[in-house]
Amino acid sequence: MGADPVAAMTGERPIGVAIVDDHPVVVEGVRAWLATEPRLTVLATGDDPDEVLRAAPDADVVLLDLRLHGRMALDKLAELSTAGRRVVVYSEHTDPQTMLAALDAGAVAFLAKHEGREHCVATVLAAASDRPYVPPALAGAMVGDPRPDRPMLSDKEREALLLWFQSMSKASVARRMQISEHTVKQYVDRARIKYTRAGRPAATKAALLARAIEDGLVRPEEIGIYRSQAAHDRPTP
Amino acid sequence: MSADLGAPAHTAGAPEAPHTTSVPVPREPVSAEGLAAPAAVAQASDRGARIAAVAIALAWHVAIGLPAVWAARTEFAAPAVVLGAWALVAVAGAVAGVRLLRHSPLPPWPLAGLLLAVDAAVFAAVGERQLFTAANWVWGTLGWFFVLALWGRRVAGLIALLATHACIALVAVLWHGPDPVDVARYVMYVYGTFSLPVAVFVGSTVIVSLARERAAVSAAGHTMAAERDAAERGLRDRRDRLALVSSAAGRVLGELAAGHADPDDPEVQRRSVLAAARLRRLIAESDDVPDPLLHELRAAADLAERNGLPIDLVTIGAPPPLPVEIRRRLADPLTGTLADAEGWARLTVVSGPNEVVVSLVTPDREGPEATGPPPGEYDDGQVQHLYERDGNIRWAQTRWQR
Numbered sequence: 001m002g003a004d005p006v007a008a009m010t011g012e013r014p015i016g017v018a019i020v021d022d023h024p025v026v027v028e029g030v031r032a033w034l035a036t037e038p039r040l041t042v043l044a045t046g047d048d049p050d051e052v053l054r055a056a057p058d059a060d061v062v063l064l065d066l067r068l069h070g071r072m073a074l075d076k077l078a079e080l081s082t083a084g085r086r087v088v089v090y091s092e093h094t095d096p097q098t099m100l101a102a103l104d105a106g107a108v109a110f111l112a113k114h115e116g117r118e119h120c121v122a123t124v125l126a127a128a129s130d131r132p133y134v135p136p137a138l139a140g141a142m143v144g145d146p147r148p149d150r151p152m153l154s155d156k157e158r159e160a161l162l163l164w165f166q167s168m169s170k171a172s173v174a175r176r177m178q179i180s181e182h183t184v185k186q187y188v189d190r191a192r193i194k195y196t197r198a199g200r201p202a203a204t205k206a207a208l209l210a211r212a213i214e215d216g217l218v219r220p221e222e223i224g225i226y227r228s229q230a231a232h233d234r235p236t237p
Numbered sequence: 238m239s240a241d242l243g244a245p246a247h248t249a250g251a252p253e254a255p256h257t258t259s260v261p262v263p264r265e266p267v268s269a270e271g272l273a274a275p276a277a278v279a280q281a282s283d284r285g286a287r288i289a290a291v292a293i294a295l296a297w298h299v300a301i302g303l304p305a306v307w308a309a310r311t312e313f314a315a316p317a318v319v320l321g322a323w324a325l326v327a328v329a330g331a332v333a334g335v336r337l338l339r340h341s342p343l344p345p346w347p348l349a350g351l352l353l354a355v356d357a358a359v360f361a362a363v364g365e366r367q368l369f370t371a372a373n374w375v376w377g378t379l380g381w382f383f384v385l386a387l388w389g390r391r392v393a394g395l396i397a398l399l400a401t402h403a404c405i406a407l408v409a410v411l412w413h414g415p416d417p418v419d420v421a422r423y424v425m426y427v428y429g430t431f432s433l434p435v436a437v438f439v440g441s442t443v444i445v446s447l448a449r450e451r452a453a454v455s456a457a458g459h460t461m462a463a464e465r466d467a468a469e470r471g472l473r474d475r476r477d478r479l480a481l482v483s484s485a486a487g488r489v490l491g492e493l494a495a496g497h498a499d500p501d502d503p504e505v506q507r508r509s510v511l512a513a514a515r516l517r518r519l520i521a522e523s524d525d526v527p528d529p530l531l532h533e534l535r536a537a538a539d540l541a542e543r544n545g546l547p548i549d550l551v552t553i554g555a556p557p558p559l560p561v562e563i564r565r566r567l568a569d570p571l572t573g574t575l576a577d578a579e580g581w582a583r584l585t586v587v588s589g590p591n592e593v594v595v596s597l598v599t600p601d602r603e604g605p606e607a608t609g610p611p612p613g614e615y616d617d618g619q620v621q622h623l624y625e626r627d628g629n630i631r632w633a634q635t636r637w638q639r
Binding site: 094146162166168169171172176 | 594
């Protein structure tokens with residue numbers, strides 16, 4: 001990573017983005033979306049993750065098309081996440097299993113290609129500061145997660161995810177739940193943070209969790225609850 | 238849920254498989270039962286006959302054959318052969334009996350060959366004096382073991398074996414001197430050894446086939462009754478749907494026909510769209526598909542899209558099987574809102590084993606509600622309906638919870 005995202009957020013340096021996609025027209029479209037946000041700058045693009053990152057070693061965020069040259073790049077995603085790269089996966093494959101698998105592999109966010117400019121820019125900005133961002137399609141995947149070992153979400157978190165997935169408007173969710181928009185965002189983000197425990201460990205997940213504690217999104221003792229499974233393995237004093 | 242349902246835009250516009258409207262007729266369960274029942278009945282009847290045949294053969298061999306053989310053991314020409322043959326048949330018969338009861342009979346023709354070899358050996362070893370006494374155990378007993386060996390096969394095989402047995406005996410009788418008295422006895426013995434095993438063998442076959450026939454007749458009766466019930470249910474369902482269709486489209490069609498309604502009136506147009514949407518959903522309702530709720534919603538979305546409304550249909554999870562009444566209450570309120578929608582629509586279905594939530598969001602616009610369902614909210618205990626407009630979106634949601 002190398003760059004300090006907080007410094008980047010304060011405006012000292014724009015956030016560097018690398019785009020990996022094997023469709024030039026999509027690359028151009030995403031580049032045009034990101035160009036509307038002055039804090040973002042596209043450093044490199046291409047269809048090979050290794051080449052793109054050689055060209056832009058300081059990229060803060062990697063936008064990765066999950067399907068490269070006809071195959072799912074989940075292993076590449078895991079490799080980049082383990083190495084501490086903040087990878088935002090964007091794909092036209094929006095079946096819930098694929099989205100959850102991408103989160104498990106360490107993606108900081110999953111964006112459906114049809115979710116558009118607004119969500120794309122918001123997701124990249126959030127990812128650069130290790131903050132969660134849950135676009136509606138991902139909220140749907142989380143709320144419908146059928147896996148037995150899925151994170152335990154509270155009723156409010158579940159409801160906020162469901163309504164956000166349905167309406168795509170946090171203001172409408174807030175009105176429906178009779179809470180503030182800020183609280184809606186908190187419920188959704190808390191649900192996302194709970195997913196950082198799933199799948200393989202990655203540096204990006206730890207960063208997401210650390211930032212969540214820093215932001216007061218979760219309390220450290222709640223993290224303790226998350227880790228209770230592991231705690232059982234430790235000898236009791 | 239399948240990836241195609243989750244596909245981003247305008248899924249509903251994809252060409253659907255041709256709809257097959259059908260009356261629900263019971264299929265696999267009834268016919269499978271119809272086939273299985275006669276077989277089961279036949280098997281039960283056959284089992285009783287097998288037990289009887291094994292019991293007769295072994296009891297005869299032990300209770301009648303053994304004492305006579307043992308009493309005359311010193312008077313045989315070759316006692317060891319007669320006694321050894323008895324023991325061999327006892328063992329072979331016991332094994333054959335057990336295997337027959339376990340439905341894995343020994344191979345018939347090797348067993349029959351062994352029995353015929355024993356037959357010949359005993360006739361040769363028994364000696365002239367014991368030829369027609371009970372000590373010559375092969376006379377009476379062997380026929381029953383033939384029955385065990387050839388169980389379930391055609392009676393011709395048994396007759397052939399018994400005929401061979403008779404030939405061996407005839408050779409033995411003639412060998413010891415063709416006495417007319419002996420020949421007469423021989424004929425009597427052969428008759429006796431033929432009649433009973435053949436009677437039991439044929440009788441058991443007849444009983445099993447009769448039982449099978451009777452069970453098949455009874456199963457056919459059940460199948461017919463089930464088909465009649467299904468046809469009646471199908472007819473009733475069709476009448477119910479016809480009543481619903483009439484209430485959905487009848488009035489607006491009637492007004493148009495009578496000239497009371499103006500086709501150029503936007504209000505009339507909206508009512509027609511709504512009626513068409515309801516009709517489309519009702520038609521989809523009777524289709525025989527794995528996910529009826531999704532199929533019905535797709536039908537509604539399909540129609541809306543054909544009317545020029547871009548619509549996203551996103552599904553998460555697979556809905557559990559729901560009664561048609563619940564499906565109607567989940568889908569109908571949204572059908573009304575969809576008929577009223579302009580601009581775009583987002584239809585989502587989130588399903589789990591205990592909950593199904595359907596939501597429709599469309600942009601809000603000025604003006605009163607058209608012909609959709611009353612913009613109220615209700616909760617009838619099974620399905621909850623929420624509807625609201627906030628100036629930004631119109632949001633209808635139905636939720637079923639187990």
